[in-house]
Amino acid sequence: MSAINVPGGTLERRGVVADLLRERGDLMVVTGLGSPSYDVMAAGDHDLNYYLWAAMGSSMTVGLGLAMAQPDRPVLVVTGDGESLMGFGALATIALRRPRNLSIVILDNGHFGETGMQPSHAGQGIELTRVAEACGFPVVDLVTERQGVEPLRRRIHAKESLNLAVVKIEAVNLPRALPPRDGVYVKNRFRAALGFRPA
């Protein structure tokens, strides 16, 4: 039996991410490795961005730890379907904690984009929204049209409930916008913006 190939969607990822990061205020952003990092970088580098370049599967857990340590500020994780799949268990861990200030946005193109556009599980029938619902996420959203982005942006800043959105994007590789790769620099810059000093 051949795999069912469901392409992600039609939304243009850079435009979606740029819209989500408009008027970001005190928003803190964690990005999964690969294209989500490039999308956030393309929208403008920021001291309160933490870009992952490895540790695949960790963007959601970094976001969870950050949201727990800074409960009064909004935290946004921007990741892809491939990275989310490697961190599947994190959805269960996060659902138990339910930090009100944490939003997870999964840019779902149904493919492993960075490695040559091989179809992912999400592109072959696994719906990440249903996984999040099964884990008990209180708010789960599926965004397939551009008009769904602004309500999502407002929800990120509302800090009213843990929430997860799957945004169905086009499966295309755009020119890379490379964030800084010096992890120590990005870490210290992030902490300094919150008023913490390096060791």
Next chain:
Amino acid sequence: MVSDTAEGPGQSWRRDVFDVLKAAGVKHIVYVPDAGHSTALRLAEADPEINAVVLTTEEEGIGYLAGAWLGGERGALLMQSSGVGNCINTLGLVACARFPFLTVVTMRGDWAEFNQWQNPMGQATEAALRLMGVMTWRADDPKDVAPLLRGAATMAFEGDGACAVLLGQRLIGEKEWVK
């Protein structure tokens, strides 16, 4: 089963693990449970100043603690030696960004192990941590637990170190399989 009491001679180390972490300013104790950690986990879950976070797999703890540190707070990962194997690739995050990392590892496949399926990872645990740049200390004597963990916490949080304290099976005690 291994005794889960903090009472009795030679058992106070079970409480020391929690007390040292608390005194070091740890606000997040993230864990995959192990019997050897049960006292510390019970105390952590009962403490309103501590976020006790159960994980599905140990590497989640590495990301979580990195995020907590970005947000200005300290934490520690409690796990069994088998969990160290699950952490290997994710420890790259600790190395590349020099995140403070403090873990307390209860050993299996280490001494008097009945279940030999624990031996491959148990025997590789310390070497695996060191391969990934984590400093290690071993406690087999109850009196060593508190000072070793205190020292590891200093090197983690004051010097951005990656630090693991291994609690040996001779310390924890033999697991009774047949009663």
